[in-house]
Structure formats: C-alpha cells, structure tokens
Amino acid sequence: MKANIMYAAGDVRVEELPVPRLLEQTDVILKVVAACVCGSDLHPYRSMHPHEHGEGEAMGHEVIGKIEEMGSDVSGFKKGDLVVVPFAYGDNTCPFCQEGLMTSCEHGGFMTGCQAEFVRVPQAQGSMFKLPDEIDEDSPLLPSLLTLSDVYGTGYHAAVMGRVNEDTTVTVIGDGAVGLLAVLSAKKLGAKKIILMGRHKERTDLGIEFGATNVISERGEEGVAKVRDLTNGEGTHVVLECVGLKPAYDMSVGIVRSGGVISRVGVPQYDEAAVGFESLFGRNITLTGGPAPTRAYMEELLPDILDGAVKPGRVFDVTVDLDGVPEGYRAMNNREALKVLIRP
Structure with a gap:
C-alpha cells in the first residue's frame, strides 16, 4: 500500500509498505476513505531531526475508513461499516474513559499512519464511531464528518x-x-x-x-x-x-x-x-x-453536521491524493493552504 513517511524536517515521502495486520484481537484494519494533514503535523515538519538509523515515522492521526478486517474481540460492527476514529484511541471502558477523558485511557494511545491506504486501529471497539448508513464515501458531508476526528472536537x-x-x-x-x-x-x-x-x-x-x-x-x-x-x-x-x-x-x-x-x-x-x-x-x-477526547463529543456534534446547521468541513481548502501529500505539507507550511484533505 501507499503511505506517507516523514524522515526529517521538510522530508515527507510516499512509499510502498505492507498492508497493516491485526496485532491484537481488539484491533481493526480500515481502508482509508478520508484523512488529512493536521497543524500539529507541521511541528515535526519544521523541526524533526533524522533518526540515527534512517527510519521514518508514519504520519497522520485523523481518519474516516471502511472496516476491512476485525479482531475477534470487536463486536457491534461489520465489514464495510464506515467509521470515524478519534485521534486518541481508547477502550472507552476504563475509569478515565467513563469520565469522558479518553486521552488518558489506561489502554489508549494516539493514532498514527492514517495518511495511507490502510491503517490499524487499536482498541477499535471503544474508539470507532459508526457513521449513519445513509453516509457513503462519496457523501458531500465527509469533510465535515472528518473534523470530528480532531479539529472540530478539539x-x-x-x-x-x-x-x-x-x-x-x-x-x-x-x-x-x-x-x-x-x-x-x-x-x-x-x-x-x-x-x-x-x-x-x-x-x-x-x-x-x-x-x-x-x-x-x-x-x-x-x-x-x-x-x-x-x-x-x-x-x-x-x-x-x-x-x-x-x-x-x-x-x-x-x-x-x-x-x-x-x-x-x-x-x-x-x-x-x-x-x-x-x-x-x-x-x-x-x-x-489539554488534548481533546474527541470521541466523547461525537454523538453531540454529529446531528448539526447531518442537518447542515454547521459546516466545519469548510476548513479544508485543498484536496490531494496520497501522492500529493508531500505537496500538501509544503502548502500548509507556507500558509498557501489552511487544511489539506486527503482522499486516497
């Protein structure tokens, strides 16, 4: 699959990597439908030092995708479901999650590697938010729905x-x-x-x-x-x-x-x-x-997006495919773009 990897400041490359696989039975593999470049991605883009052994970092933490494969511990979803994933994953059952603070989940962490064709979602049962059945990957609401992953929730x-x-x-x-x-x-x-x-x-x-x-x-x-x-x-x-x-x-x-x-x-x-x-x-x-527990706000913010009362997706002013992501970083860094939407 294609994926975007950052090696150093200003050095983002599109590479061919193996499709991710399930590492735990709480994982899901998504086929990425929409992702984006975040303003926080620009921090390493401006300052990242090359790693000692030359390895890079898979980029991207905001995603809408279709379920491709599920671990046996994931229920309530099915293959093909369209879901939005918060930038911070969590089980949604630990004491902090129950208080609406998934960013402090005892079994959680932060998403990576979403600027790719496929991505692995840890703790998928608690993290994924299923979008309504009437929403498909060609919906004009998709950019606004993607903002639930991070920027609108934040x-x-x-x-x-x-x-x-x-x-x-x-x-x-x-x-x-x-x-x-x-x-x-x-x-x-x-x-x-x-x-x-x-x-x-x-x-x-x-x-x-x-x-x-x-x-x-x-x-x-x-x-x-x-x-x-x-x-x-x-x-x-x-x-x-x-x-x-x-x-x-x-x-x-x-x-x-x-x-x-x-x-x-x-x-x-x-x-x-x-x-x-x-x-x-x-x-x-x-x-x-602090870091926003965006999963906790999704149910509350979704209705206004669905009925058109708000259109947070208007913050996306440039759309690229995966090959265009390095140029998207450059445009955002130079303030030629506000926020770049990625449609693989």
Whole structure:
C-alpha cells in the first residue's frame, strides 16, 4: 500500500509498505476513505531531526475508513461499516474513559499512519464511531464528518473546558483550523461576543462566517491592548488558545479578564509559562485545556453536521491524493493552504 513517511524536517515521502495486520484481537484494519494533514503535523515538519538509523515515522492521526478486517474481540460492527476514529484511541471502558477523558485511557494511545491506504486501529471497539448508513464515501458531508476526528472536537473541547456560555465574552487566539472551529464552537455554546485574533484575511473571513464578531490582526502587547479596548479595559471572560506557542500564551494572560479562564488546546511548544501571583494566581484565573477526547463529543456534534446547521468541513481548502501529500505539507507550511484533505 501507499503511505506517507516523514524522515526529517521538510522530508515527507510516499512509499510502498505492507498492508497493516491485526496485532491484537481488539484491533481493526480500515481502508482509508478520508484523512488529512493536521497543524500539529507541521511541528515535526519544521523541526524533526533524522533518526540515527534512517527510519521514518508514519504520519497522520485523523481518519474516516471502511472496516476491512476485525479482531475477534470487536463486536457491534461489520465489514464495510464506515467509521470515524478519534485521534486518541481508547477502550472507552476504563475509569478515565467513563469520565469522558479518553486521552488518558489506561489502554489508549494516539493514532498514527492514517495518511495511507490502510491503517490499524487499536482498541477499535471503544474508539470507532459508526457513521449513519445513509453516509457513503462519496457523501458531500465527509469533510465535515472528518473534523470530528480532531479539529472540530478539539475546538469544541477548548470551548467546553473554558465554560463558554451565553454570558461569556470569548477571545480565540489562532486562525488555523482549530481556532476557526473554536469560534464555531463558542457560537454553538451561546457566546455573543467572540474576538478572533488572526492575520490572514481569507481565514478570518471564514471565522466571521463561523460567528466571530470582531477580528484583531495585531499581536503581542498591541493585540492585548486592542482586545481590552473592545471590552471596556476588562478583557474577555474566556481565552481559547489554539496555537501552542509561548507568545500566544503570553497574550492569553494579558487578555483574560480577572476571574476568567484560559483554555489551551494548541499543542504547547514550550515548557515554562507564567502562573504566579502577578499573572494568574492574584487575578483568580483558571488555566485549563489539554488534548481533546474527541470521541466523547461525537454523538453531540454529529446531528448539526447531518442537518447542515454547521459546516466545519469548510476548513479544508485543498484536496490531494496520497501522492500529493508531500505537496500538501509544503502548502500548509507556507500558509498557501489552511487544511489539506486527503482522499486516497
């Protein structure tokens, strides 16, 4: 089968690999129908050092696929079922899963190798989410359904952890796919004022369509000042940090209202951050967020996609086949694409 392997920064190759096989009876093999390139995939694309022995890493953690083969411990599914898989798999029965936190599953982990023709899904019974029978691999809803695997669920997790509601003002930092879908999520949860911080007009225009009431292109102290100007000097009740870089965190601290919440879902590319008296403690700021347990949100988010109330798949602006994935990485890295959809 064809699969995309990353060997070093900027070095993604399409290679022929053996089709994966069942390693445990809790596994399923999927024929990939749709996958994509994630903004978090760009972190190794920009910084990965070659491995000592020259081996690469199979890329991709978001997938919709058809069941090709099932282990004997998997029930309730059949060959040919179309399923979406969260980027973090889990058994959905351990104490953490039962609390909706599959990203901490005692038997879980993170999907890899989805940018390929076939992929193995561990803990498939608890991880896979079967799509309605009327949805097939040619459905125009497929891009939006794929966002349930990661970016829509992640944006929604940011808003949920931030306790967004009709009484909160919200700032979203980042105009990537997760940031835009955090805007959509904040709107879904009732926020009336949603400030989007981003500098790319074609993206922030989509953010406005998703529900942003204001757009601020400035960064750093100037950006903080602009937000405070829009909020009577107070800042917003909630900041959804969807970037993962230290300057974005620093802006969050400057923007958040006393007594407010900073909810981080951008994968942090830093280890140290201000949490002391002057930054968070003295102002009673809550710091929350983390990897999104997207499986826990799928039942809740699916109906609005099916009836067309929301169209999160609009974040995909480029579609490629497997041979086009290396070019898709280049386009996303150069901000020539917002998010790349892969149709094998």
